[in-house]
Amino acid sequence: MTTHRTPFRLVAAIAAGTAAALVMAACSSGGTASTSSSSKPVDGGSLTYAIANDPITLNPTGTGAGNDTLAITRQLVDSLLWQDPSDGSLKPWLATKYSANADATAFTFDLRSGVTFSDGTAFDATAVKDTFDDIASAGASSTAAASFSGYTGTKVVDDDTVEVDFSTPNAAFPNATASVALGIVAPKTTETPFDDRADGKAVIGTGPFTLQSYTKNTSTVLTKRKDYDWGPAARSNAGAAHLSKVTFQVVPEASVRTGSLQSGQLDAISSVQPSDVDTLQAQYDLVTRANPGQVFGLTFNQKRPIVSDLVVRKAIAQAVDPKAVRDTALNDLFKVADSVLGSTTPGYADTSSGSAASSGSATYDPKAAAAALDDAGWKKGSDGIRSKDGTKLQLKLVWITNFGPNQTSLELIQQELGKVGVGVTLESGTVPQYLANLTSGDWDLSWDNSSRADGDVLRSKFSSSGAQSIGASDTTLDALFTKELSQSSASDRSATFGEIQQRIASQVDFVPVHELTSIIAPATDVHGIVFGADTRLDQLTGAWKDAS
Structure with a gap:
């Protein structure tokens, strides 16, 4: 495949308008990341992160348990574009650039080369087409259905280029491609019936983590991909994750999540309740962000x-x-x-x-x-x-x-x-x-x-x-x-x-x-947990723990 080095060309009218409002979001919500240690990030270690709900499905486009599902599936799949939380702009990820026609019915994406799915399959234009066709055919079963209104198909121009076409204007589509629900999956995933992907065994992405195990109503365990090297350049870490393993532990009771963090049984907790904020703020640097x-x-x-x-x-x-x-x-x-x-x-x-x-x-x-x-x-x-x-x-x-x-x-x-x-x-x-x-x-x-x-x-x-x-x-x-x-x-x-x-x-x-303001409480030895532009947990490539 040909390597594309052309500068990322945004459709300015679609992307630029997101900047001002989201700058305010990042600054007004009390910070977006846990306080960094003075030392450099440490490679290795495991993170146990508590969520309130079972994810229900690990299929990125399936209907799951909201933010808790997306926190996990974001680690497994990458997207064509990345929305920068600092200013809301769209930036390169699996696509190096994109353009739109005059009436916003056709979008062309130039794709990054050298990317692979976790099963070793090469990421290419066919994978993008298969993913988008799969989402469109799933219809109401997919959380991404609204993004494909008027979808007529995706054309494979060559291995590194796709054109996504709509019968009616869809100026919201580039923004939608930055979402988890439009994350690109491997051919083996789209070949698996949609309803058979909930347990995640068939979900194969290009993301920085892979699924080790999923136990319903208990936990989801992920392990790092050592060869991951294609995260968004604007992120603090575009390469392989520092953490070796992440366990998403289902802990429905907020008081139990809080107590388990304080006792050292958990490394971070999500869905911090307002009633616990004062107590936790006295002990930890909370990660907060207002939701758009x-x-x-x-x-x-x-x-x-x-x-x-x-x-x-x-x-x-x-x-x-x-x-x-x-x-x-x-x-x-x-x-x-x-x-x-x-x-x-x-x-x-x-x-x-x-x-x-x-x-x-x-x-x-x-x-x-x-x-x-x-x-x-x-x-x-x-x-x-x-x-x-x-x-x-x-x-x-x-x-x-x-x-x-x-x-x-x-x-x-x-x-x-x-x-x-x-x-x-x-x-x-x-x-x-x-x-x-x-x-x-x-x-x-x-x-x-x-x-x-x-x-x-x-x-x-x-x-x-x-x-x-x-x-x-x-x-x-x-x-x-x-x-x-x-x-x-x-x-x-x-x-x-x-x-x-x-x-x-x-x-x-x-x-x-x-x-809604989303609140995460990380332990004092945990750093680099951040929210994405949608105020959901971003990929944990930049997260790390102090050496023990």
């Missing part, structure tokens, strides 16, 4: 008659006090949300009351909420819950148990809504249970977030054709998503994301409550 993407809040299932009514949705929004929820369940590391997008997301716009884009937005006002429901014919019964024409204003809210403060947040929201006569039944569950609840359609409200360093993260939920569509059938919003996908200018795309956020706010499709 959709914030935590309430989504309405507008296929259900009651919440398809804008009057009801607005009253619910007016009855919820985001600051009270944040102050009760969290701490100041978590920002009160003022938009459906987190403030560290490229294209973020403040849509709260008093902002430049606040026209039509609902603000906390429980008296106005009660009055509006009265005017709409929703009258309180003897139990305090309103009803209209024989239908009670009783709603089912589904949520995931993978973030400790969720229960406190939702119990307070339940109380706030009860005060204005809206009954809420809370139905919790693990990630699989939550996804099953969403798929069933038997819900009125959902509570979740979605981390991604691109405003296009909203399309899957809020467009009528999205994989998780809320069922609003909003032609204005659909047109705005179509618009952002066709824009080659980063500033134009950011402006469109502003319009999208304002439309969602004015139609009260979502009630923003708080942003």
Whole structure:
């Protein structure tokens, strides 16, 4: 294969606009890496890293347990591009450069030579084509399905060049190629049926670690690839990992994770709970970073008659006090949300009351909420819950148990809504249970977030054709998503994301409550753990432990 030495040519309009917001993300969240020792990194040693949930699947494109799945699969697979957490720009990784045509329907990637999969197979254009074709054919079974809307295929131009084609504009695609879900896998992986890859035995990537073992609900053990030498040049270590072995230990209870770190049984813990922050900050240098993407809040299932009514949705929004929820369940590391997008997301716009884009937005006002429901014919019964024409204003809210403060947040929201006569039944569950609840359609409200360093993260939920569509059938919003996908200018795309956020706010499709900040606590002898641009654990090539 031919070695490509041409400078990495970004499509400036797509990549450059990510810079300013993410510089703020990296600086405002309390640091992105554990404090480095004065000594040089030490090669060797093993790291035991606690996660809250079983990964469910080690297939990079499968539907797993969220961040805990991605923390592991990121170690196994590399991506075509790397999004730099310091400024949000797209940089070379498995691709040395890329370009796009004028209407963002075709993307050409020049590939790096000399890269191999962990089974010794050479990385080439065919592997990229097979990976992308596999993701597209998996459809709803793949977390990457939204990135392949309108996908018509990948052409192998030569061993080192691919062209990815779409029938409709997809300006979000280059950013998506930096994600774990679009990580490139070997031919033996794509030859294995999609549903047979969950245990990871068939997952073969070019990443810095390989799978040694996976024991469901217990641990995943990875070992380093000694020949790894193609990480992003902008990383602190682009070569082989310092650590010889990494064990991802499943420890569901936050208190157990904290206690095990303090007793020396664990080297690092993820998903540090806000209630433990003060204690751990006194002992360790926490790794924190605000998450880009959709914030935590309430989504309405507008296929259900009651919440398809804008009057009801607005009253619910007016009855919820985001600051009270944040102050009760969290701490100041978590920002009160003022938009459906987190403030560290490229294209973020403040849509709260008093902002430049606040026209039509609902603000906390429980008296106005009660009055509006009265005017709409929703009258309180003897139990305090309103009803209209024989239908009670009783709603089912589904949520995931993978973030400790969720229960406190939702119990307070339940109380706030009860005060204005809206009954809420809370139905919790693990990630699989939550996804099953969403798929069933038997819900009125959902509570979740979605981390991604691109405003296009909203399309899957809020467009009528999205994989998780809320069922609003909003032609204005659909047109705005179509618009952002066709824009080659980063500033134009950011402006469109502003319009999208304002439309969602004015139609009260979502009630923003708080942003998410991810927190990792490493032991004092552990260094170099960092978050990626999506505020998920990045590859551990730069992580190391002091010599014992």
